[in-house]
Amino acid sequence: xxxxxxxxxDELTRGExxxxxxxxxxxxxxxxxxxxxxxxxxxxxxxxxxxxxxTAAGRADLVVCSGGLGPTEDDxxxxxxxxxxxxxxxxxxxxxxRLELFLGARGAPMTEIQLRQVRVPxxxxxxxNGAGLAPGFEVEVGGVPVxxxxxxxxxxxxxxxxxxxxxxxxxxxxxxxxxxxxRRVFRVFGRGESQISQACRGVVDDVPGATIHYQVKFPExxxxxxxxxxxADAARARLDDIDAALRGRLGPHLYGTGDAAxxxxxxxxxxxxxxTVGTAESCTGGMIAQLLTSVPGSSAFVVGGVVVYANxxxxxxxxxxxxxxxxxxxxxxxxxxxxxxxxxxxxxVDLAVAVSGIAGPDGGTPDKPVGTVWLALARGDGxxxxxxxxxxxxxxxxxxxxxxxxxxxxxxxDAAGGPRG
Amino acid sequence: xxxxxxxxxDELTRGExxxxxxxxxxxxxxxxxxxxxxxxxxxxxxxxxxxxxxTAAGRADLVVCSGGLGPTEDDxxxxxxxxxxxxxxxxxxxxxxRLELFLGARGAPMTEIQLRQVRVPxxxxxxxNGAGLAPGFEVEVGGVPVxxxxxxxxxxxxxxxxxxxxxxxxxxxxxxxxxxxxRRVFRVFGRGESQISQACRGVVDDVPGATIHYQVKFPExxxxxxxxxxxADAARARLDDIDAALRGRLGPHLYGTGDAAxxxxxxxxxxxxxxTVGTAESCTGGMIAQLLTSVPGSSAFVVGGVVVYANxxxxxxxxxxxxxxxxxxxxxxxxxxxxxxxxxxxxxVDLAVAVSGIAGPDGGTPDKPVGTVWLALARGDGxxxxxxxxxxxxxxxxxxxxxxxxxxxxxxxDAAGGPRG
Numbered sequence: 001x002x003x004x005x006x007x008x009x010d011e012l013t014r015g016e017x018x019x020x021x022x023x024x025x026x027x028x029x030x031x032x033x034x035x036x037x038x039x040x041x042x043x044x045x046x047x048x049x050x051x052x053x054x055t056a057a058g059r060a061d062l063v064v065c066s067g068g069l070g071p072t073e074d075d076x077x078x079x080x081x082x083x084x085x086x087x088x089x090x091x092x093x094x095x096x097x098r099l100e101l102f103l104g105a106r107g108a109p110m111t112e113i114q115l116r117q118v119r120v121p122x123x124x125x126x127x128x129n130g131a132g133l134a135p136g137f138e139v140e141v142g143g144v145p146v147x148x149x150x151x152x153x154x155x156x157x158x159x160x161x162x163x164x165x166x167x168x169x170x171x172x173x174x175x176x177x178x179x180x181x182x183r184r185v186f187r188v189f190g191r192g193e194s195q196i197s198q199a200c201r202g203v204v205d206d207v208p209g210a211t212i213h214y215q216v217k218f219p220e221x222x223x224x225x226x227x228x229x230x231x232a233d234a235a236r237a238r239l240d241d242i243d244a245a246l247r248g249r250l251g252p253h254l255y256g257t258g259d260a261a262x263x264x265x266x267x268x269x270x271x272x273x274x275x276t277v278g279t280a281e282s283c284t285g286g287m288i289a290q291l292l293t294s295v296p297g298s299s300a301f302v303v304g305g306v307v308v309y310a311n312x313x314x315x316x317x318x319x320x321x322x323x324x325x326x327x328x329x330x331x332x333x334x335x336x337x338x339x340x341x342x343x344x345x346x347x348x349v350d351l352a353v354a355v356s357g358i359a360g361p362d363g364g365t366p367d368k369p370v371g372t373v374w375l376a377l378a379r380g381d382g383x384x385x386x387x388x389x390x391x392x393x394x395x396x397x398x399x400x401x402x403x404x405x406x407x408x409x410x411x412x413x414d415a416a417g418g419p420r421g
Numbered sequence: 422x423x424x425x426x427x428x429x430x431d432e433l434t435r436g437e438x439x440x441x442x443x444x445x446x447x448x449x450x451x452x453x454x455x456x457x458x459x460x461x462x463x464x465x466x467x468x469x470x471x472x473x474x475x476t477a478a479g480r481a482d483l484v485v486c487s488g489g490l491g492p493t494e495d496d497x498x499x500x501x502x503x504x505x506x507x508x509x510x511x512x513x514x515x516x517x518x519r520l521e522l523f524l525g526a527r528g529a530p531m532t533e534i535q536l537r538q539v540r541v542p543x544x545x546x547x548x549x550n551g552a553g554l555a556p557g558f559e560v561e562v563g564g565v566p567v568x569x570x571x572x573x574x575x576x577x578x579x580x581x582x583x584x585x586x587x588x589x590x591x592x593x594x595x596x597x598x599x600x601x602x603x604r605r606v607f608r609v610f611g612r613g614e615s616q617i618s619q620a621c622r623g624v625v626d627d628v629p630g631a632t633i634h635y636q637v638k639f640p641e642x643x644x645x646x647x648x649x650x651x652x653a654d655a656a657r658a659r660l661d662d663i664d665a666a667l668r669g670r671l672g673p674h675l676y677g678t679g680d681a682a683x684x685x686x687x688x689x690x691x692x693x694x695x696x697t698v699g700t701a702e703s704c705t706g707g708m709i710a711q712l713l714t715s716v717p718g719s720s721a722f723v724v725g726g727v728v729v730y731a732n733x734x735x736x737x738x739x740x741x742x743x744x745x746x747x748x749x750x751x752x753x754x755x756x757x758x759x760x761x762x763x764x765x766x767x768x769x770v771d772l773a774v775a776v777s778g779i780a781g782p783d784g785g786t787p788d789k790p791v792g793t794v795w796l797a798l799a800r801g802d803g804x805x806x807x808x809x810x811x812x813x814x815x816x817x818x819x820x821x822x823x824x825x826x827x828x829x830x831x832x833x834x835d836a837a838g839g840p841r842g
Contacts (some may be wrong), residue, residue, distance in 0.1 A: 011457075011636075012444075012447075012460065013447055013457040013458065013459075013460060014448070014457070014634070014635060015443070015444040015445065015446070015447030015448035015449075015450075015451060015457070016444075016448075016636045016645075017444065017636065018439055018440070018441050018444045019439070019440065019443075019444070022440075022462075023433070023436040023437075023438065023439045023440070024436065025436070025838070026433075026434060026435055027435070027436035027437075028436075029436075030435050030436060035434075036434040036435070036436070036461070037434065037464060037469060038461065038462070038463060038469075038473075039433065039434060039461065039462035039463075040460065040461050040462075041443075041459070041460035041461075042458070042459055042460075043458060048458060048459075052459075073768065151774050156520075174544070174652065181566055213435070213437060215432075215437045215438065219638070223470065224437075230561065279707075281707075281710075283714075284711075284714075285707075285709065285710050285711050285714025285715070285719070285723070286700075286702075286706075286707030286709070286710030286711035286714065286726060286728065287707065287711045288707070289706050289707030289710075289728040290705075290706050290707035290708045290711050291700075292706070292707070293704075293705075293706025293707065293728070294729065294818075294822075296782050296783065296818055297783065298730070299730055299731070302706070302728075302730045302731075303730060303731045303733075303734060304727065304728050304729045304730050304731055304734035305707060305727070305728040305730075306725065306727050306728070306738070307700065307707065307710040307714070307723075307725050307726040307727070307728075308725045309714065309719070309720055309723045309724060309725050309726075310720070310723075310724045310725055310750050312724075313724060313725035313768065314644075314767075316767075317725065317727070318736075339751030347734065348733075360717070361717050362717065362718065397715070397717055398715065400576070401715075403613070
């Protein structure tokens with residue numbers, strides 16, 4: 001079953017916004033075993049939109065559109081699609097009632113313009129919008145289902161979860177031959193994509209219906225395994241076999257599976273181990289603390305942190321000795337050891353991580369080029385248990401900072417006992 | 422002059438990556454007065470790619486493709502486009518020489534597979550790739566220029582800057598009627614899009630050739646003014662008139678023009694005023710420090726900062742009094758005043774900013790719902806000069822944190838004397 005995704009709007013064709021709707025929709029369709037073959041975008045222009053809908057319905061088994069359902073004159077989707085199926089736009093009573101509630105709560109009057117956004121082509125199947133005003137709808141153009149959705153991502157997600165996803169799954173299954181799909185995302189940090197694909201080489205080769213896909217989301221790489229089989233149990237069993245093989249190949253670089261990225265995985269490990277954490281940051285400038293506190297409820301394990309950009313602050317806030325700074329410089333193993341130990345003691349935390357490095361673009365030397373970053377993690381009761389790590393990865397400033405911050409999280413994860421649950 | 426942008430790759434149609442190339446290319450074309458009418462994406466499939474190229478050349482005056490130029494068997498663009506113009510793929514000698522240097526430096530042998538990526542259709546105009554191995558190229562399909570580029574953003578940018586941009590400008594001008602375009606981006610923070618569009622209403626209405634466009638990049642909004650005229654000076658003069666009017670309408674919410682976002686604008690102001698800055702963060706958890714230090718060379722004005730997530734740290738690191746915390750709570754004007762004053766004194770900085778709030782999703786109360794954030798900025802020699810601000814903007818955790826961090830930057834900017842340059 002082939003699909004076309006059609007996204008509509010001048011803001012797309014002028015390049016003013018990056019279109020995340022089409023990739024989100026493509027992922028969902030792919031997960032339903034619907035192959036997206038074409039993705040098209042066009043302007044807010046009735047002729048172009050008509051042509052795009054007709055072309056799509058002529059070469060796909062399913063068309064999913066997004067955009068052009070609002071109240072303004074630029075919003076043409078209802079009228080163009082209604083005309084294409086020989087229908088008249090009509091008010092959807094349920095959506096009108098929602099709109100009345102919405103306007104009433106704001107003391108705003110119902111106007112003709114407001115009413116435009118609750119129209120659908122007469123006879124269309126309505127897909128209610130739980131997160132906005134304009135409903136989605138579905139018609140058939142030359143026997144091909146054409147689904148029209150608003151342009152706001154959270155409204156698309158709400159309509160999908162509210163029934164559209166189930167509806168498209170049913171359409172796919174009605175065509176027969178729909179396999180059951182077992183899938184899992186493996187999250188890998190600490191190796192580049194080429195090393196990871198090398199490590200995974202051949203892991204799905206002898207497994208019927210199995211495919212492997214890579215997605216680089218710097219600084220991590222997602223490895224996605226998909227197994228299709230008419231029988232759900234068979235697909236799941238094969239996925240579990242691949243899972244076991246992959247874990248052996250990826251080793252400690254695999255830090256989790258599913259939706260939880262490294263900050264959430266670290267948070268879960270700290271919670272379970274009942275450990276508190278603090279940060280001492282130089283080149284990362286607060287990014288580690290920011291990642292840790294991005295997780296809801298992080299006040300349960302984050303006590304605090306310091307950003308010690310100036311050497312005087314490394315001494316004043318963390319007790320790094322002037323002699324160490326003079327002898328080794330701020331970007332040194334000796335300095336980050338003292339930073340971590342000082343942070344652990346002064347913040348009164350179980351684990352303290354420290355980072356000092358050269359993020360660039362300036363400040364590099366032949367001995368310590370841009371991308372040189374020292375990390376240390378202090379734990380336990382004394383100052384004895386300090387692990388250190390040296391990164392030497394040249395790159396743009398934001399990438400060096402992001403990579404260093406993720407390595408700091410990785411060191412915290414290991415000190416907290418590794419990934420849990 | 423109408424263009425179609427064609428991006429190629431399974432990773433696009435499977436939704437694994439968000440396509441930023443097409444929006445970047447659309448922006449560049451729009452700036453050349455070329456209207457992007459269609460944007461299409463297709464899989465790594467020879468039949469589909471052939472159909473996409475033919476369709477595009479049949480309905481546009483210019484086609485710009487991206488993707489499918491690498492060395493692997495999935496990379497089909499050279500072969501498909503060569504076939505479409507009746508040519509044979511040939512090695513581009515200059516690109517081959519670059520590849521030899523690249524492989525030689527790594528001690529790697531030249532292979533047939535490597536050579537695949539330096540091929541172009543015979544007779545094509547080559548667009549050298551200054552940032553990668555596969556060159557871009559240009560052919561005519563049915564009289565329509567078709568430009569093919571690699572899929573990596575930085576390679577596309579390098580090819581554009583290395584001559585493609587000038588080439589397309591020349592193609593546009595050869596068609597005649599190409600206006601001169603004057604444009605300016607106004608960066609606005611502190612007002613929502615609807616308030617901003619209200620404030621700008623009618624500002625271009627009586628100006629020939631002028632248009633206004635809005636782009637929401639949370640938490641700021643970009644207002645783009647474009648003036649087209651056959652005469653460059655006339656376009657520029659009209660843009661300057663609109664500029665003056667816009668500044669009056671947007672007032673202090675306009676913090677800058679052009680490419681520099683708020684962190685860079687704050688950095689320039691601090692440098693020029695020769696002021697140092699420090700941070701005391703609770704709910705933003707390091708985000709303010711991270712934004713300030715994201716600017717290259719920020720060690721010239723960032724001294725350091727503290728993340729005081731726990732109340733004990735507010736007392737220990739900043740000297741907030743237990744009585745204040747007991748009487749008013751951590752999210753209070755009294756607390757952020759003491760945090761800012763303590764940070765200014767202890768970090769020894771000219772300006773210290775402090776934030777304490779409820780980012781959510783939990784922790785809100787009827788008195789202090791999620792989104793309640795107090796900010797303070799301390800400056801001068803005593804503790805007298807402290808400005809405070811209260812935000813009450815309900816939203817998702819990351820949005821509340823981002824908004825609060827930007828308001829902190831805005832307060833620093835004002836204390837440093839406002840936007841410079």
